[in-house]
Amino acid sequence: MLTFPIYLDNNATTPLDPRVLEAMMPYLTGKFGNAASRNHAFGWHAEEAVDYAREQIASLINCSPKEIIFTSGATESDNLAIKGVFEMYASKGNHIITATTEHKAVLDTCKHIEKIGGKVTYLPVNAEGLIDLQQLEEAITDKTILISIMYGNNEVGVIQPIREISAIAKKRGVLFFTDATQAVGKIPVDVEADGIDLMAFSGHKMYGPKGVGALYVRRKNPRVKVTAQMDGGGHERGMRSGTLNVPGIVGLGKACEIAKQDMEKDTARLSAMRDRLEKELLTIEESYVNGSREHRLPHVTNISFKYVEGEGLMMGVKDIAVSSGSACTSASLEPSYVLKALGLSDDLAHSSLRFGLSRFTTEEEIDYAINHTKEAVAKLRGMSPLWEMFKEGIDLNSIEWAEH
Amino acid sequence: MAYSDKVIDHYNNPRNVGTLDKAKNSVGTGLVGAPECGDVMRLQIEVDENQIITDAKFKTFGCGSAIASSSLATEWLKGKSVDEALAIDNMDIVEELALPPVKIHCSVLAEDAIKSAINDYRVKNGLPALEIPKSHH
Numbered sequence: 001m002l003t004f005p006i007y008l009d010n011n012a013t014t015p016l017d018p019r020v021l022e023a024m025m026p027y028l029t030g031k032f033g034n035a036a037s038r039n040h041a042f043g044w045h046a047e048e049a050v051d052y053a054r055e056q057i058a059s060l061i062n063c064s065p066k067e068i069i070f071t072s073g074a075t076e077s078d079n080l081a082i083k084g085v086f087e088m089y090a091s092k093g094n095h096i097i098t099a100t101t102e103h104k105a106v107l108d109t110c111k112h113i114e115k116i117g118g119k120v121t122y123l124p125v126n127a128e129g130l131i132d133l134q135q136l137e138e139a140i141t142d143k144t145i146l147i148s149i150m151y152g153n154n155e156v157g158v159i160q161p162i163r164e165i166s167a168i169a170k171k172r173g174v175l176f177f178t179d180a181t182q183a184v185g186k187i188p189v190d191v192e193a194d195g196i197d198l199m200a201f202s203g204h205k206m207y208g209p210k211g212v213g214a215l216y217v218r219r220k221n222p223r224v225k226v227t228a229q230m231d232g233g234g235h236e237r238g239m240r241s242g243t244l245n246v247p248g249i250v251g252l253g254k255a256c257e258i259a260k261q262d263m264e265k266d267t268a269r270l271s272a273m274r275d276r277l278e279k280e281l282l283t284i285e286e287s288y289v290n291g292s293r294e295h296r297l298p299h300v301t302n303i304s305f306k307y308v309e310g311e312g313l314m315m316g317v318k319d320i321a322v323s324s325g326s327a328c329t330s331a332s333l334e335p336s337y338v339l340k341a342l343g344l345s346d347d348l349a350h351s352s353l354r355f356g357l358s359r360f361t362t363e364e365e366i367d368y369a370i371n372h373t374k375e376a377v378a379k380l381r382g383m384s385p386l387w388e389m390f391k392e393g394i395d396l397n398s399i400e401w402a403e404h
Numbered sequence: 405m406a407y408s409d410k411v412i413d414h415y416n417n418p419r420n421v422g423t424l425d426k427a428k429n430s431v432g433t434g435l436v437g438a439p440e441c442g443d444v445m446r447l448q449i450e451v452d453e454n455q456i457i458t459d460a461k462f463k464t465f466g467c468g469s470a471i472a473s474s475s476l477a478t479e480w481l482k483g484k485s486v487d488e489a490l491a492i493d494n495m496d497i498v499e500e501l502a503l504p505p506v507k508i509h510c511s512v513l514a515e516d517a518i519k520s521a522i523n524d525y526r527v528k529n530g531l532p533a534l535e536i537p538k539s540h541h
Contacts, residue, residue, distance in 0.1 A: 307465065308465065309442050309443070309465050309466050309467055309470075310442075311442075311466075311467035311468065312415075312465075312466055312467045312468055312470070312471060315407070315412075315415055315467070315468040316415075326442055326467070335442065345439075345440070346439070346440035346441070346442075347439030347440055347442075350439070350440075350442040382421065383418060383421045383462075383463050383464060383471065384444075384463060384464070384465045385435065385444055385445070385446035385463040385464065385465060386439060386444055386465045387465075388423065388463060396439060399435075401437070401438030401439065401440070401444075402436050402437065402438065402516075
């Protein structure tokens with residue numbers, strides 16, 4: 001049986017797995033202690049739970065439990081990594097390399113770095129959404145201290161060549177940070193094999209709770225340190241002060257444990273459903289997948305339906321919760337900067353929908369999404385002047401549009 | 405952001421979607437907006453010898469508010485004289501559809517589409533085009 005609306009916006013956030021909630025419950029009730037209280041059982045229980053979560057997380061990403069710094073989420077982790085490295089390695093240089101398709105938490109942090117005297121290079125991406133490794137290498141100077149390239153993109157799901165990037169970073173003696181918020185828990189991420197020095201991720205993108213995330217900070221080969229961005233009690237090896245969010249951390253740990261255990265099974269099921277959804281939607285005339293289909297997360301597809309506007313389309317598929325690259329709701333009227341970075345024209349960027357599946361998505365829900373998207377596209381094209389012109393063979397580029 | 409009931413009604417049951425014969429002298433066509441901006445409206449009016457708008461049609465590429473604004477505009481235009489149509493202000497549309505501030509541009513576009521259609525009709529019939537104030541932009 002279907003329950004409406006159907007949730008297909010799992011790159012924005014995922015539902016909490018019931019097994020995660022179950023693990024968290026005791027720490028929201030009786031076991032409420034402060035993990036920093038060293039002198040009584042309440043504190044010991046909390047600390048023990050946090051230590052166990054660290055191990056669960058470390059086991060998923062193949063690091064030492066000591067290399068996990070808990071934060072409030074990926075945005076904080078991104079800020080801590082970039083600002084923290086910038087401060088800590090100020091004597092070495094002031095140049096950071098990132099890419100134009102990064103999440104705003106990285107891009108806006110880099111903008112901040114520029115304001116306080118740093119230099120940032122924003123690498124472009126190709127039509128597939130991938131950076132050019134040669135351009136990356138050429139961008140490195142003797143002042144470069146950090147390369148910040150995301151693992152999997154939140155809008156199109158494109159996976160960057162992480163191992164090649166880290167090899168370049170290592171060769172040139174530059175630290176490599178990756179925002180892996182969309183990747184951890186979805187695809188195998190191994191900080192050793194991948195050569196990652198710092199990595200941000202969060203609970204609520206992998207069926208864990210909101211308000212908790214982590215920053216992986218390498219301790220060996222090389223030993224990496226970041227300057228704390230909040231002053232306080234010196235928690236988390238002095239890198240992130242603040243009383244630990246014990247129930248959140250327990251939830252993140254459990255989410256990682258489940259991800260490790262179910263990943264293979266989930267990935268196979270999700271990619272098969274995603275591929276079916278995509279194949280069916282591509283039978284719609286003038287529809288296009290955005291970004292690489294080869295180097296991509298298994299649970300997401302981003303499709304432009306030419307000549308219909310994304311927000312209008314979302315209203316047409318109101319029983320399905322998806323998101324659009326159209327930014328008709330924002331004052332700027334600027335469509336997705338990620339899609340534009342891939343070289344999409346503004347009108348195609350305005351016409352995109354992102355479908356993100358989860359381990360709770362069913363075949364029945366996909367059937368519904370396919371049918372309703374097809375119906376809505378047909379209905380909106382029926383009232384689209386652009387579709388009519390296209391059908392009459394009019395070149396839309398030949399028209400002098402009144403910009404507004 | 406939730407849409408008002410009136411926007412949802414116009415979106416679900418758009419009035420007067422369609423195309424009039426733009427070759428006819430009695431038909432005025434306004435095409436405003438741009439695909440890059442995510443909004444394109446085409447509004448057409450048919451005017452009789454008494455300067456009364458007898459028919460109006462639209463097609464819109466845009467969000468729900470843009471579709472509703474143009475649908476409402478065609479509803480209002482039918483039966484009005486050309487002069488009365490010129491008096492339609494975008495804020496009338498904002499009020500009727502309860503558009504939030506971020507959607508005011510949709511109503512501006514609808515007003516522009518009306519004026520642009522009237523101008524097309526005027527020029528076709530040997531009248532000078534009226535100046536459309538760009539104050540909203």
